[in-house]
Amino acid sequence: MRVRIPPFSLMVAGLVLTSAPAGAEELIGRASVIDGDTIDIAGQRIRLNGIDAPESWQSCRDAAGKPYRCGKDAAFALDDFLSQSRPTRCLGHGHDRYRRTVADCFRADGTSVNAWLVGQG
Template sequence: MKTAILVLALCFAAPATAMPVCGSGKRVTCVVDGDTFWLGGVKYRLKGVDAPETHGKCRNERRLAKRATNALSGFLGRGEPHLTTYGRGYYGRVLVAVSIGGIDAGEWLIQKRLARRWPDGDKWWCP
């Protein structure tokens, strides 16, 4: 009994692990960029959010895209995500609102200035 309690305590004491960033190969559970991720083999796109593109037009966009990707990766590693889906978007991705611990991922990225509201937010990352 003491061993089970110790193992359980160690599980809760361990720091959260970021969701991996996608590489080449099959994508199952990983972050593509600041507004797109795979979870359990399903590709999701944050609804109402647009993050800078990793192959963007200017150096600042590409730099911010890397930060946004890493931020979403870390956010999704914080705990069990709560997903609310809204159908499919233009590229067939499932549109989703994601929250962990009551914090919405899209709003969190916008507040950190790593994303903008879509479609009417200012695209400020390239002058």
């Protein structure tokens, strides 16, 4: 007799079996983008480790000197990237001066969010 396990159960089992390094804070859930380097999971603010992106309100100038909303663009790009594979899993390494968790984060498919952002420039 063959037992069929729903895909969601396998995902939950995989998350439970995945272990974080000793002392690391692990947060898993649907990420809401605050700006290009900060997300929120279940009310917990998370600063992406090693990333500094423009704030959502910030503007930049393109090669022709024309201003554009680079902060908004960075936030929208991150939101689009995260929406392609949920939930997001973050491994915290401590806290910053604003009491946000500083973390390395991964999409459900295992892709590093931090590395993707660096690759995007």
